Amino acid sequence: MTALGSVVVQTVLLLTGLVVVQGDTQVGCVFGGSCVLPCRLQPNSDMIFDWVKISGMKLQVHSYYNHRDQLEYQDPLYKGRTSLFHDQISGGNASLRLARVNLQDQGRYLCHTSISEYNQVTFVTLTAPVARVDIRLVNNTVTCKSGGIYPRPQLTWSVSPRPATVLQNTTEVHEDDQGLYDISGSLRTVYNYTESNYSCSVQNEHSARKAMMRPHPPMHSAPKSEVLLSCNATGLDDITWTFNHDQTILRRQAGQEKVVETEWQQHVRDLSESGSLLLYVTSSAQSEGTYRCTLRYADEEDVTHIELKILEDPIEAQFQSLPA
Numbered sequence: 642m643t644a645l646g647s648v649v650v651q652t653v654l655l656l657t658g659l660v661v662v663q664g665d666t667q668v669g670c671v672f673g674g675s676c677v678l679p680c681r682l683q684p685n686s687d688m689i690f691d692w693v694k695i696s697g698m699k700l701q702v703h704s705y706y707n708h709r710d711q712l713e714y715q716d717p718l719y720k721g722r723t724s725l726f727h728d729q730i731s732g733g734n735a736s737l738r739l740a741r742v743n744l745q746d747q748g749r750y751l752c753h754t755s756i757s758e759y760n761q762v763t764f765v766t767l768t769a770p771v772a773r774v775d776i777r778l779v780n781n782t783v784t785c786k787s788g789g790i791y792p793r794p795q796l797t798w799s800v801s802p803r804p805a806t807v808l809q810n811t812t813e814v815h816e817d818d819q820g821l822y823d824i825s826g827s828l829r830t831v832y833n834y835t836e837s838n839y840s841c842s843v844q845n846e847h848s849a850r851k852a853m854m855r856p857h858p859p860m861h862s863a864p865k866s867e868v869l870l871s872c873n874a875t876g877l878d879d880i881t882w883t884f885n886h887d888q889t890i891l892r893r894q895a896g897q898e899k900v901v902e903t904e905w906q907q908h909v910r911d912l913s914e915s916g917s918l919l920l921y922v923t924s925s926a927q928s929e930g931t932y933r934c935t936l937r938y939a940d941e942e943d944v945t946h947i948e949l950k951i952l953e954d955p956i957e958a959q960f961q962s963l964p965a
């Protein structure tokens with residue numbers, strides 16, 4: 642108790658005075674993950690040190706003396722999230738491992754020992770990378786969404802080939818209750834949308850991800866027949882076919898067999914190496930809608946969008962499928 646008391650008091654005195662900073666170490670942590678705040682002390686048979694957060698409100702993070710963790714004065718914000726490398730403390734390693742990092746953890750941390758008047762400051766910054774970008778085409782509007790990002794992201798469109806006019810587009814950014822950012826953008830295609838490909842990039846200082854929308858010209862088919870929906874994948878791409886945006890038809894991961902959802906098993910006739918889907922369509926009520934092939938790469942999503950119309954009158958269907 643007295644030992645801890647002295648550690649705490651000395652730290653507070655030190656903090657109210659001027660802290661001699663020995664050159665900050667910068668540590669970048671990923672939101673939700675864990676990271677190590679380094680601190681190396683002079684090896685000593687009786688290691689005594691503590692970790693304190695010194696930006697904003699001073700917070701007691703983790704103390705060590707009498708050869709064990711002393712968490713009596715630990716701030717509740719750090720409860721259950723800190724640990725030391727116990728087997729290496731005697732060798733002078735006083736590094737702190739911080740788990741489930743969140744935005745409040747950002748700032749300066751002091752590793753302090755009263756024995757040698759030795760201080761090390763670590764500056765912790767957080768990032769939450771752009772993990773996923775969702776792109777959709779509904780009613781002549783392409784929308785793009787992503788979320789759980791930090792710091793604040795930006796969204797940019799690129800349209801190829803570029804139409805003569807500037808396209809109406811809007812972007813919205815929201816901060817969620819954890820301080821992360823959600824972003825969404827929409828782009829009105831005021832012309833025949835199949836004449837361009839649309840790419841949306843979401844990025845911040847630390848990460849970037851792109852989603853590409855390739856609209857295929859609308860297709861027509863007769864009921865109770867087979868139709869080939871084309872996609873441009875390789876056997877090594879992670880490919881997913883979906884119906885009306887939210888229903889998964891099938892998925893094939895690199896080098897693996899395809900997995901077809903139960904309710905689609907009687908409709909899926911074949912999936913070619915290039916990812917094209919041979920589908921048996923029944924009626925307009927069941928089979929008409931939007932089919933999407935999504936390829937997922939390390940930093941990009943690539944979507945082929947096909948509107949399929951089922952023409953109930955077989956004569957009309959034949960007529961519509963003739964080349965123009």
Ligand SMILES: *[C@@H]1O[C@H](CO)[C@@H](O)[C@H](O)[C@H]1NC(C)=O
Pocket residue numbers: 677679680681726729734735736
């Ligand atoms: C302390 O030990 C951990 C675990 O082995 C290691 O990752 C870290 O680099 C060490 N830090 C220092 C400052 O020696």
Ligand SMILES: *[C@@H]1O[C@H](CO)[C@@H](O)[C@H](O)[C@H]1NC(C)=O
Pocket residue numbers: 779780
């Ligand atoms: C798209 O247009 C259809 C028909 O005009 C309408 O029923 C539907 O609600 C629209 N969808 C969206 C997302 O605006």
Ligand SMILES: *[C@@H]1O[C@H](CO)[C@@H](O)[C@H](O)[C@H]1NC(C)=O
Pocket residue numbers: 798799800806807808809810
């Ligand atoms: C989106 O809107 C901005 C501002 O109005 C404009 O500068 C930009 O060119 C638009 N993007 C596209 C792809 O048309």
Ligand SMILES: *[C@@H]1O[C@H](CO)[C@@H](O)[C@H](O)[C@H]1NC(C)=O
Pocket residue numbers: 801802835836837838855873
């Ligand atoms: C869209 O991308 C696909 C695949 O790269 C390409 O075959 C097609 O020509 C592009 N479409 C337009 C309108 O540029």
Ligand SMILES: *[C@@H]1O[C@H](CO)[C@@H](O)[C@H](O)[C@H]1NC(C)=O
Pocket residue numbers: 833834835836858859
């Ligand atoms: C849009 O362009 C595509 C490809 O150039 C064509 O197949 C389709 O019929 C056009 N749609 C309209 C409504 O003009």
Ligand SMILES: *[C@@H]1O[C@H](CO)[C@@H](O)[C@H](O)[C@H]1NC(C)=O
Pocket residue numbers: 873
């Ligand atoms: C298919 O993808 C390959 C490589 O990704 C690309 O070179 C080719 O242009 C694409 N073709 C079409 C028709 O999209």
